[in-house]
Amino acid sequence: MRHTLPIAPQFYVTAPQPCPYLDGRMERKLFTALQGEGADSLNNALSQQGFRRSQNVLYRPSCSDCAACLxxxxxxxxxxxxKGQKRTMRRNRALERRATSPWATDDQYELFRTYLDTRHADGGMADMDVFEFAAMIEETPIRSRVIEYVDKTSGDLTAVSLTDVLEDGLSMVYSFYDPDQPQNSLGTYMILDHIKIAREAGLPYVYLGYWVPGSPKMGYKARFSGLEVYHRGAWQKMHDPKTYEADTHPLSTDPIAEQVANISLPDRWPTRK
Structure with a gap:
């Protein structure tokens, strides 16, 4: 007789390391593997609970003395x-959007390296080589797309977003662009264009990753109307960003065991025979 056992995801916690957003703080992540037949269902369920995808891993901040990342x-x-965002759309009218399967190219990597060297030379991805870049783009067990933005006049690749297609929206996993065009606000433009794509596809949300109150790197996300944040176990419309500053204080994070116990998994989970 054969018995079936549920392949339930296992959750782990990373070792603490310096926070890239808030000086003097340490970051820690709660994560699980994203694999097998249930990858899409798990990605959808956990994305709706504040998790993000990085290749074959889903993670969510779980810092011991801070809950700033939302x-x-x-x-x-x-x-x-x-008005400013409308101007940004007009300034980038020369760009053509091209959606492709998640496949890395030399042009993408060259733009990626230029972006990192200019904007994030001391960041955690600064030493990423071409093979690691290809893995970031191509290692996806779910429905993903590479959205390229090409200058229609010159043919130059100007911006790129690795985007997951969720059941309730688009998730901008990672974006990079030509850093020599600050006047064109390319990061903002890509978000605006993803809002347009989502509307055309009938998808209600565009997921942006994490917003961190008090971090200048993340301040631009608060400029979009209709912004929601996952706060204390629920999505809520963001009003005044200052409302969330208290969560940078200690004792604002639940114990790991309690966090895992409160995670909702998909109703139907694959079984192994």
């Missing part, structure tokens, strides 16, 4: 472009 998404139905 998963952020835009409700595309509630979004209204500001």
């Amino acid at each position: 998963s952020a998404r835009i409700d595309v139905r509630a979004f209204e472009a500001s």
Whole structure:
């Protein structure tokens, strides 16, 4: 007689390391592997609970003395472009969007290296070589796309986003762009274009990753109307960013065991015979 056992995901915690967003703090992540037949279901379920994908891993901040990092998404139905954002769209009218399968190219890597060397030379990805870059783009067990933005006049690759297609939206996993065009606000433009894509596809949300109050690197996300943050176990519309500053204080994070116990897994989970 054969018996079936559920392949339940196992959750782990990384060792503490310096926080890249807030000086003097240490970061720690709760994570699980993303693999097998249930990868799509697990990715959808955990993305709706503040997790993010990195290759074959889903993770969420779980710092011992800080809960500043908040998963952020835009409700595309509630979004209204500001005057500045409308100008950004007009300034980038020369760009053509091209959606492809997740396949790394030399042009992408060259743009990626230029972006890192200019904007994030001391970041955690600064030493990423071409093989690691290819793995970041190509190692995805779920439905993903590479969205390229090409200058229609010169043919130059100007910006790229690795984007996951979720059941309730688009998740911008990682984006990079030509750092020599600060006047064009390319990072903002890509988000605006993803809002347009989501609307056309009938998807309600665009997931942006984490917003960190008090971090200048993340301040731009708070400029989008319709922004929601995953705070204390639920999505809520963000009003005043200062409301969340208290979560940078100690004792604001639940114990690991309690966090894992409160994670909701997909209703149907694959079984192994």
